[in-house]
Amino acid sequence: MSSTVRRALARAIVVTLVAGTIALGAQTVGQAAPPFLPGTELAPASTGFVNGQSAVGVAPDGTAYAAFVRTDTVARVYVAVRPPGGAFGTATALSEDGTAASNVVLDVDRQGVATLAWVRGGVLQAAKRSPGGDWSAPQTVSGPNAASPALAVGTNGAAALVWHSGTGSAEVIQVAQRLADAAAFGSPVNVSALAEGGGFYPGAPSVAMDDAGDLIAMWVRYTDVGSPGTYRYVAETAEKAATSATFTSPTARSSTTVGGVTGSVYNVAMSPQGKAFAVWEYASGDAGTTFRVQYAERSPGSNFQTAFWAGGTNLNYTAGVDAEYPRAVVGRDGTVIVAWSHSAAVTATIRPPGGGFSSQRDLSTVGGFSTRLALSPSGEALIVWPGGSINDYTIYASRRRPGTSDFEDAREVARGSAAAPLVQNDNAAVDLDDQGNGFVVYRRTASGTPTTYAPMVAAYDVVAPTLSGITIPTSAVRGKATAFRATSTDRIGPATVTWDFGDGTTAVGSSVSHTYAATGVYQVRTDSTDAAGNQTESTRPLQVTAAAVPKASAKLKSAKASGGRTKIQSLTITGLKKGDKVTVTCKSKALGCTKKASSTLTAKKASLSVAGVKGLVLKPKATLSVKVTRKGSKLLATTFTMVKGKAPTRKP
Numbered sequence: 001m002s003s004t005v006r007r008a009l010a011r012a013i014v015v016t017l018v019a020g021t022i023a024l025g026a027q028t029v030g031q032a033a034p035p036f037l038p039g040t041e042l043a044p045a046s047t048g049f050v051n052g053q054s055a056v057g058v059a060p061d062g063t064a065y066a067a068f069v070r071t072d073t074v075a076r077v078y079v080a081v082r083p084p085g086g087a088f089g090t091a092t093a094l095s096e097d098g099t100a101a102s103n104v105v106l107d108v109d110r111q112g113v114a115t116l117a118w119v120r121g122g123v124l125q126a127a128k129r130s131p132g133g134d135w136s137a138p139q140t141v142s143g144p145n146a147a148s149p150a151l152a153v154g155t156n157g158a159a160a161l162v163w164h165s166g167t168g169s170a171e172v173i174q175v176a177q178r179l180a181d182a183a184a185f186g187s188p189v190n191v192s193a194l195a196e197g198g199g200f201y202p203g204a205p206s207v208a209m210d211d212a213g214d215l216i217a218m219w220v221r222y223t224d225v226g227s228p229g230t231y232r233y234v235a236e237t238a239e240k241a242a243t244s245a246t247f248t249s250p251t252a253r254s255s256t257t258v259g260g261v262t263g264s265v266y267n268v269a270m271s272p273q274g275k276a277f278a279v280w281e282y283a284s285g286d287a288g289t290t291f292r293v294q295y296a297e298r299s300p301g302s303n304f305q306t307a308f309w310a311g312g313t314n315l316n317y318t319a320g321v322d323a324e325y326p327r328a329v330v331g332r333d334g335t336v337i338v339a340w341s342h343s344a345a346v347t348a349t350i351r352p353p354g355g356g357f358s359s360q361r362d363l364s365t366v367g368g369f370s371t372r373l374a375l376s377p378s379g380e381a382l383i384v385w386p387g388g389s390i391n392d393y394t395i396y397a398s399r400r401r402p403g404t405s406d407f408e409d410a411r412e413v414a415r416g417s418a419a420a421p422l423v424q425n426d427n428a429a430v431d432l433d434d435q436g437n438g439f440v441v442y443r444r445t446a447s448g449t450p451t452t453y454a455p456m457v458a459a460y461d462v463v464a465p466t467l468s469g470i471t472i473p474t475s476a477v478r479g480k481a482t483a484f485r486a487t488s489t490d491r492i493g494p495a496t497v498t499w500d501f502g503d504g505t506t507a508v509g510s511s512v513s514h515t516y517a518a519t520g521v522y523q524v525r526t527d528s529t530d531a532a533g534n535q536t537e538s539t540r541p542l543q544v545t546a547a548a549v550p551k552a553s554a555k556l557k558s559a560k561a562s563g564g565r566t567k568i569q570s571l572t573i574t575g576l577k578k579g580d581k582v583t584v585t586c587k588s589k590a591l592g593c594t595k596k597a598s599s600t601l602t603a604k605k606a607s608l609s610v611a612g613v614k615g616l617v618l619k620p621k622a623t624l625s626v627k628v629t630r631k632g633s634k635l636l637a638t639t640f641t642m643v644k645g646k647a648p649t650r651k652p
Contacts, residue, residue: 203264213242274300380436
């Protein structure tokens with residue numbers, strides 16, 4: 001039986017209750033750009049029908065899994081995997097061909113172990129994937145007539161599945177558990193009593209698991225509440241401690257004497273420490289037509305199975321305004337977030353640890369269907385829901401930033417139109433990593449002949465890239481190219497590295513070079529920007545100096561000679577490079593200079609000994625001038641002057 005039919009019948013049980021309607025219209029969103037990237041196809045659009053069931057799970061390190069059901073010859077479950085910073089790979093079929101599959105559920109634990117489950121031919125199956133590994137072969141978990149599964153994960157591969165088992169008067173709720181580090185689920189156990197009075201279990205049951213492996217299962221049961229022939233829908237739970245072999249007996253969490261549960265959307269959530277919170281849609285009958293959100297909760301105790309539940313308590317009530325599709329999440333710190341929809345908006349409230357629920361604020365100006373919530377250990381939270389008119393199907397989202405006490409106004413994730421691919425009014429799936437980044441999975445239908453379908457994913461990118469390996473030298477030389485390097489990483493996708501060298505010039509790339517034209521101190525900034533516009537920057541000073549002027553030197557060795565003259569023993573030029581020109585000039589002939597004492601020589605190495613002046617005997621006032629040039633630039637110009645009875649003088 002479809003969930004729509006189940007929901008309609010459930011509401012009819014409480015006399016005089018009339019189902020609320022959802023009026024869908026245009027959405028006005030905020031001006032600020034949302035951190036969503038444009039949706040991309042998980043698989044190419046084709047005529048193979050993609051139903052409205054999808055699932056997504058994100059590991060703490062950002063590894064993401066997206067699952068969907070697609071019908072080519074027969075409905076099969078497909079899953080695509082995406083490494084941190086990469087792209088989703090080719091979607092592969094996990095369910096076997098030949099028999100239709102449906103009801104896909106997916107979750108990933110804190111160690112990165114992914115669990116995927118689905119119903120195929122009325123039998124619940126599951127597969128497991130450890131980080132870096134392959135998917136296990138599908139395991140058959142249930143007997144026949146399984147439906148509407150839900151999944152919870154703990155740590156190190158621990159997981160639990162809950163589902164409807166059987167049909168008609170034989171329908172019960174069953175649970176199967178996979179222990180930490182185990183390869184497979186154990187045998188299923190019944191956790192509920194049979195539905196009574198010819199009724200059924202509406203909606204999908206729910207299950208939650210804490211880090212210790214404790215379990216809570218929740219469902220809604222049609223039951224005789226004590227007066228003969230008086231039946232109503234009641235929210236029930238059963239608990240199982242990690243150290244226990246069995247579940248507790250089912251216990252009612254909603255009233256068994258007034259009104260009843262009126263919707264097929266409800267859930268139980270639990271923190272890693274065992275704090276539990278259950279939420280459902282309820283009508284007491286006192287107002288006749290109004291549905292409200294109720295909850296029950298329990299704190300962890302020394303004995304998990306006997307910890308006290310408080311509730312059910314009205315979370316909201318506005319006469320004449322139906323509250324529908326409630327969902328709840330519990331954070332690692334005990335923060336509780338609840339969201340639901342009514343005819344005019346999606347509404348949310350937050351309760352921090354030790355505090356009370358915040359004011360219930362409408363996040364949109366349009367109602368929606370089936371809200372989905374995700375809460376990251378970072379404190380980032382996201383509510384996603386579909387809404388809109390028939391030619392304007394849209395996926396909306398509302399964000400709570402870490403450290404804030406409220407959600408922001410709704411923003412669009414994806415929008416369709418009559419002339420373009422449409423976003424169908426189906427359940428959108430959402431999950432976040434430990435930083436707060438995440439993904440929303442939905443389906444798109446393209447009008448035309450033939451109609452085509454595509455599973456879609458939109459990335460949610462709220463965290464700026466990380467810059468590492470930054471190389472900005474503390475000094476550089478004017479006119480000489482200087483190298484700059486930086487590495488940028490981002491969980492969601494590629495990030496662009498840009499440079500501002502502080503002199504009015506810029507560059508793009510992880511490894512660049514720049515030549516400064518003037519000396520001075522410059523502030524060099526490197527930025528890394530991802531596709532959502534998140535940015536990280538680093539600024540460091542750099543001192544640019546003039547290039548050192550090359551110098552050559554000349555050394556003259558001499559000795560005293562008779563008559564006050566000077567005898568040249570050697571003239572050596574150092575600091576040379578191959579090709580430098582050395583010019584030696586001796587003045588004058590009357591004072592002892594010879595023709596070979598003046599010459600122009602070409603350096604072949606770093607030093608040069610001028611042979612033409614060796615042994616020369618010069619009179620006082622005779623001069624030896626040395627000039628060294630390199631590619632037209634003067635490196636040295638000096639003159640030695642002979643002095644009577646003394647060593648030669650030198651200028652400069």
